[in-house]
Amino acid sequence: MAEQSATSSIGDSVPKVGEVAVGEDLEFQRRWWQFERAIWTFFLLVLLADLLGLFGRGWLAKAKRTDSAQTVTLDYERIERASTPSIMTFHFKPAAIRNGRIALYVSEDLIKSLGAQRISPQPLTSAMGDNGILYTFPVTTTPATAEIELEPSFPGPHHFRVQVSGGQSIDASVFVVP
Amino acid sequence: MATILHAVVGYFLLLIIVRVLARRAGSQMTLFDFVLVFLMGGIIILSTVGNDRSVTNCTCAVIAVALLHRATSWAKSKSPRIGAILDGTPLTIIKNGEWQQEVLRGMKLRPEDIEAAARSANVTRMQDIDYAILERNGRISIFPREDA
Numbered sequence: 001m002a003e004q005s006a007t008s009s010i011g012d013s014v015p016k017v018g019e020v021a022v023g024e025d026l027e028f029q030r031r032w033w034q035f036e037r038a039i040w041t042f043f044l045l046v047l048l049a050d051l052l053g054l055f056g057r058g059w060l061a062k063a064k065r066t067d068s069a070q071t072v073t074l075d076y077e078r079i080e081r082a083s084t085p086s087i088m089t090f091h092f093k094p095a096a097i098r099n100g101r102i103a104l105y106v107s108e109d110l111i112k113s114l115g116a117q118r119i120s121p122q123p124l125t126s127a128m129g130d131n132g133i134l135y136t137f138p139v140t141t142t143p144a145t146a147e148i149e150l151e152p153s154f155p156g157p158h159h160f161r162v163q164v165s166g167g168q169s170i171d172a173s174v175f176v177v178p
Numbered sequence: 179m180a181t182i183l184h185a186v187v188g189y190f191l192l193l194i195i196v197r198v199l200a201r202r203a204g205s206q207m208t209l210f211d212f213v214l215v216f217l218m219g220g221i222i223i224l225s226t227v228g229n230d231r232s233v234t235n236c237t238c239a240v241i242a243v244a245l246l247h248r249a250t251s252w253a254k255s256k257s258p259r260i261g262a263i264l265d266g267t268p269l270t271i272i273k274n275g276e277w278q279q280e281v282l283r284g285m286k287l288r289p290e291d292i293e294a295a296a297r298s299a300n301v302t303r304m305q306d307i308d309y310a311i312l313e314r315n316g317r318i319s320i321f322p323r324e325d326a
Contacts, residue, residue, distance in 0.1 A: 022311055025267040026281075032266070033284045036198045083228060 055177050056081045063172070071096040071167030072104075080176045085117070085151045092144045096164045102139050103165035104146065107132040110160040114174060115151040132161070152176040181227060181235050185242040188222040193250075197264065265314045272310035275323070285312060296320050 053060035056079040063078040075089040088110075096102045101124070108131045110116055123135035137146060152158065155178040163169040195218065226239050254261040269281045271292060281287070292310050295318035301307055309321035 022268045022270055024270055024311075025262060026269070028262055028267060029269060029281075029284065032263075039194070039198050 053079065055079065056084070056086075065170050065172055067164070067168040067170050069095060069167040071164040072162070072170070074162060074170055074172070076172065076174065078172070078174055080114070080150065080152050080174050082152055082155050082176050082178050085149055088148045088150055090146045090148075090162070090164075092139070092146070092164065096144075096167060097139050098166055100139060102137045102144065102146075104135045104137065105130070105132055105161075105163045105165070105169075106135070106148070107161040109158060110148070110150075110162070113152065113154070113158040114160060114176075115153055117149040117151050120147045120149075181230065181239050182242045184226045184228070185239045186246060188226050189243055189246045192218060192222055193264070197266075268314055269312045270309065271312050271318065272307050275305065275308060281312070287312070292318060292320075294318075 049055060050058070052058055053062070055061075056077060061077045061079040062075070064073060064075055066073040070093050072093065073091040075091065077086050077088075080086055090104060092102050104123075106116070111133060119135065121137065124138050125134075125136040127134045127136075135146075137144070152174070155176045157173055157175050159171065159173045161169050161171050199214070227235055250260075250264060254264055269285065270278055271281055271285075271287065272278065289304075292307075293304065295310065296302070296304065296307060299320035299322065301320055301322045306322050307320055308323045309319075311319040311321075313319055
């Protein structure tokens with residue numbers, strides 16, 4: 001094969017343009033230009049989706065939930081990015097305060113799947129049980145807020161539950177993109 | 179495992195982006211093109227190795243990319259169609275002295291690019307060019323008229 005390639009003329013095997021053996025395939029190239037136009041349109045749509053927050057960190061990714069008993073409002077990102085920190089914020093209402101304290105339950109999914117890194121302010125107590133952790137915060141006045149820093153490790157949908165003592169539970173989902 | 183997966187995704191993502199960018203030769207690579215090479219390479223590295231910057235992880239990523247490159251080279255040698263998809267095909271820019279406007283537009287070539295190639299081929303007048311071919315590696319081959 002190598003010997004044949006070395007001795008045969010280039011023009012024997014390669015498509016010619018006029019008298020020059022080029023190997024041009026203009027039909028393929030025309031289809032490729034069409035593909036290029038499609039892929040650049042796709043890239044533009046990806047950037048637009050990113051700007052809007054479809055892949056997290058944007059307007060579409062932000063979510064707000066309030067429990068029916070009006071004890072807490074939860075600000076979080078319904079779309080997160082793997083291995084990227086984000087903040088989940090709890091805005092407590094006056095109804096959440098009982099005996100100068102707020103008791104906040106967060107499900108285990110929030111701790112493990114969504115990778116809760118730290119909670120601020122530091123809770124007075126943390127008690128495990130009921131597939132989650134119950135944090136207790138001393139409170140003087142409202143509005144009061146608490147923040148949990150998340151850093152999910154694995155892509156995919158993750159469900160979690162939070163509840164303030166005396167209120168209704170909030171069940172929500174976060175989709176983590178790679 | 180994640181590193182290898184990221185390396186595979188990064189390799190094909192870079193491959194498709196570089197492929198759909200206009201073809202330019204290494205010899206014609208300008209500072210403008212170098213910005214792309216270094217910036218895109220740097221960004222892909224970040225997601226490939228992630229927080230694990232150990233020698234083991236980086237070695238695995240490099241080996242994964244090397245194997246992918248070898249596999250695509252093998253596929254190109256076996257299938258001309260895959261070769262055309264990955265590298266493109268040569269294109270005629272000037273045929274019998276006539277400029278092929280469709281190719282010029284499609285490849286976003288400027289007459290200056292052909293003039294530079296003509297100078298390299300010791301052709302000083304554009305009308306002396308019989309054929310100009312944009313090769314798969316981005317080099318422009320110039321065939322002067324026999325009477326030039």
